[in-house]
Amino acid sequence: xxxxxxxxxxxxxxxxxxxxxxxxxxxxxxxxxxxxxxxxxxxxxxxxxxxxxxxxxxxxxxxxxxxxxxxxxxxxxxxxxxxxxxxxxxxxxxxxxxxxxxxxxxxxxxxxxxxxxxxxxxxxxxxxxxxxxxxxxxxxxxxxxxxxxxxxxxxxxxxxxxxxxxxxxxxxxxxxxxxxxxxxxxxxxxxxxxxx
Amino acid sequence: xxxxxxxxxxxxxxxxxxxxxxxxxxxxxxxxxxxxxxxxxxxxxxxxxxxxxxxxxxxxxxxxxxxxxxxxxxxxxxxxxxxxxxxxxxxxxxxxxxxxxxxxxxxxxxxxxxxxxxxxxxxxxxxxxxxxxxxxxxxxxxxxxxxxxxxxxxxxxxxxxxx
Numbered sequence: 001x002x003x004x005x006x007x008x009x010x011x012x013x014x015x016x017x018x019x020x021x022x023x024x025x026x027x028x029x030x031x032x033x034x035x036x037x038x039x040x041x042x043x044x045x046x047x048x049x050x051x052x053x054x055x056x057x058x059x060x061x062x063x064x065x066x067x068x069x070x071x072x073x074x075x076x077x078x079x080x081x082x083x084x085x086x087x088x089x090x091x092x093x094x095x096x097x098x099x100x101x102x103x104x105x106x107x108x109x110x111x112x113x114x115x116x117x118x119x120x121x122x123x124x125x126x127x128x129x130x131x132x133x134x135x136x137x138x139x140x141x142x143x144x145x146x147x148x149x150x151x152x153x154x155x156x157x158x159x160x161x162x163x164x165x166x167x168x169x170x171x172x173x174x175x176x177x178x179x180x181x182x183x184x185x186x187x188x189x190x191x192x193x194x195x196x
Numbered sequence: 197x198x199x200x201x202x203x204x205x206x207x208x209x210x211x212x213x214x215x216x217x218x219x220x221x222x223x224x225x226x227x228x229x230x231x232x233x234x235x236x237x238x239x240x241x242x243x244x245x246x247x248x249x250x251x252x253x254x255x256x257x258x259x260x261x262x263x264x265x266x267x268x269x270x271x272x273x274x275x276x277x278x279x280x281x282x283x284x285x286x287x288x289x290x291x292x293x294x295x296x297x298x299x300x301x302x303x304x305x306x307x308x309x310x311x312x313x314x315x316x317x318x319x320x321x322x323x324x325x326x327x328x329x330x331x332x333x334x335x336x337x338x339x340x341x342x343x344x345x346x347x348x349x350x351x352x353x354x355x356x357x358x359x
Contacts (some may be wrong), residue, residue: 021252023245030237038229049227057233064241068248126222145216146223173211 011076019068026064029076034060037080040147044088051095055087062087074156077149081157129179137172140165286335288316295340296350299333303357329354 010032017025037059041052059080072079130138143149143157151169155162211219251257283290288298288305302316306324316324318331330351337347 018245021245021249023242026241026245027238030241034229034234034237038227039224042225042227043223047225049225053230053233056229057236060237061240064237064244067245122218123222126218141211142219142223145211145219176211176215 007072007075011072015070015072018064019070021068026067030060033076033080036077036147037084040081040084041088043142043146044085045092051088051091054091055084058087058091059083075150075153077147078153078156081143081147081149081153082159129176132179133172133175136168137175140168141172141176144169284335285315285318286332288332293339294332295336296333299329299336299350299354300357302332303329303354307358326355326358329358 011029014025014028018029019025034056038052038056041055041059042049045051045055062083063080130141133141139158140154143154144151149157151165152162155165158165283292284294286294286298288301291297302324303326305316306326306329310324312322312324316328318328321327333350333354334347336342337350342350
């Protein structure tokens, strides 16, 4: 799974600079990946921006302490992904431990009823589409299309073989293609465009 | 499904652009990483790299550390070797020779009711007594070629010290 060819040349150069003791190398890597890391952390933390920000800080703080002497054996995204995922899990556990348990279990919904817009319907169809996928299929799909990771990067990040990722990916896309929700999404898209 | 086909990337169907766009919209946020996180990470990184560069630019400190380690090892080795120097069992005062002074030292120790020490209990009776002193004295006599009469005088004088 270690494939040096996946490593971005710019990342390699900046790592070498940082390993020589120049903070500029690390700064460039940080600026290049901070938003990607934040988005990933936000998604994995169930859209909690505070946790996502804390995770980013913790991951990059851990990262710079590995210099000098750091060596990247896969792509930067593959390296950061497990670090972000594990930090999110830790942060969520920490938050659960310190959060109040006195809240009533059933909180009445006092929000005003709002009619479902085509966009809401789109979200609903998208959610039902993803609900039909297994956890691994959903993860791989989101890593591929939301986190913009290649299949090789995904394989390296979740530590399974690239052929397993390809198989799962193929099955996922086939499942999506055959899903009736896809047609609904296409119809809705046309509807939304009509309204805009 | 044929796995052989999967290994050929051309056969993997791509997700439509529309759906890719929807996924992106649904699973990304417009929010940006707060500036205080930027500041904390970058300041922390600068401090970390500065500390590393300081250590690297002051090799003297490294050499001093090595020198201190060498001195410590040398001192430890000296004490270990010094303490492991072998003495004759009867060399009570550990001055490198067995003589009348050893017998006297042990006799005085017994007279002053000094603590029991197994290494001076030459007859292994779990007790320090005139017999142990005599063993030391006899060894001194043997080594120093004293005659029997002198040895007898010496033993009686040592017995007087203890009593």
